[in-house]
Amino acid sequence: MKFDLAAKSMVMIVTLITSMTSFFSSQPGYRGRLAPSLTGYLHLGHARTFWTAYQRAMTAGGTLVMRVEDLDPERSRAEYSEAALEDLRWLGIRWQEGPEIGGPCAPYEQSKRRTIYLEAWQKLLKGGFLFPCRCSRKDLEAALSAPHEDNSQTNAEHDPLDDEPVYPGTCRQFQDAPSQPDGFNWRFRVPDGEVIEFEDLNLGPQQFIAGRDFGDFVVWRRDGVPSYQLACVADDAAMKITEVVRGEDLLKSTARQILLYRALQLEIPDWFHCSLVTDSNGFRLAKRHDALSLRALRQRGVTPMEIFQGNALF
Numbered sequence: 001m002k003f004d005l006a007a008k009s010m011v012m013i014v015t016l017i018t019s020m021t022s023f024f025s026s027q028p029g030y031r032g033r034l035a036p037s038l039t040g041y042l043h044l045g046h047a048r049t050f051w052t053a054y055q056r057a058m059t060a061g062g063t064l065v066m067r068v069e070d071l072d073p074e075r076s077r078a079e080y081s082e083a084a085l086e087d088l089r090w091l092g093i094r095w096q097e098g099p100e101i102g103g104p105c106a107p108y109e110q111s112k113r114r115t116i117y118l119e120a121w122q123k124l125l126k127g128g129f130l131f132p133c134r135c136s137r138k139d140l141e142a143a144l145s146a147p148h149e150d151n152s153q154t155n156a157e158h159d160p161l162d163d164e165p166v167y168p169g170t171c172r173q174f175q176d177a178p179s180q181p182d183g184f185n186w187r188f189r190v191p192d193g194e195v196i197e198f199e200d201l202n203l204g205p206q207q208f209i210a211g212r213d214f215g216d217f218v219v220w221r222r223d224g225v226p227s228y229q230l231a232c233v234a235d236d237a238a239m240k241i242t243e244v245v246r247g248e249d250l251l252k253s254t255a256r257q258i259l260l261y262r263a264l265q266l267e268i269p270d271w272f273h274c275s276l277v278t279d280s281n282g283f284r285l286a287k288r289h290d291a292l293s294l295r296a297l298r299q300r301g302v303t304p305m306e307i308f309q310g311n312a313l314f
Helices: 013-023 044-060 078-091 114-126 137-145 152-156 228-238 248-263 294-299 304-309
Strands: 031-034 063-066 130-133 185-188 195-200 204-209 217-220 243-247 270-274
Touching: 031 044, 031 243, 044 063, 044 078, 044 243, 044 270, 044 294, 044 304, 078 294, 078 304, 114 130, 114 185, 114 217, 114 228, 114 248, 185 248, 195 248, 195 270, 204 248, 217 228, 228 248, 243 248, 248 270
Parallel strands: 031 063, 243 270
Antiparallel strands: 130 185, 185 217, 195 204
């Protein structure tokens, strides 16, 4: 199968990154990060995003942190962690802090940072930002498909790049909050109608409306695992990350995370979202694209330069 990145998706990355990083002069206080999710092998889209993060940190004269996101107990595997570090080194990416190097913000594996997430959850709870959600998946599906609900945003037109549909507010009225997070899906109560704006250093001005573009979102799962949103904010703040580089599929997550930063009274980093790499049908690459994983491409004898030039796709 051929994958068409279109003229703007995967031209020679080194040239692209050079133009992107012209914004920076030397910034010794700069701290960027690489945060691979260990639920599969990295693919070409990850290669571009992580190379961008590496180049921006290098150009800024700053520090690049490796943090492995291994919170998902069912899908995270040690083999994916080893492969991610090895594949990124093969691409020529280097970092100054990480699980195999150490550093002042250790541990660098999210599975070992539960205390930090629990402290953030407790602060949000005390601030009145959270409520326990008793809805099952079946309950939510029924509520979102009910004919009397306005489901134009939550069902038929749900953004495929978003990570959860707009919550219908079923459990917002519950006031009895347990003192421990486990056993419930804890949601952040968004300020309905508030406009969340931020300047993306790559894509320009961004704007989302709380309660319309996204609803009350999960920060802690009933199985005792903090959500991506909470863990990401808590970790980036604790590791003093000054700029977050990631894919544009997480733009809406950035709006959510800004609300968490504000609620936790933390300094908000800068944002740089990379445009997505897509296949011939216009769908973004995902870990299901096994043929385009960095591991598979290496086994085929593809070189890093061929990946940067886009010649690895055929």
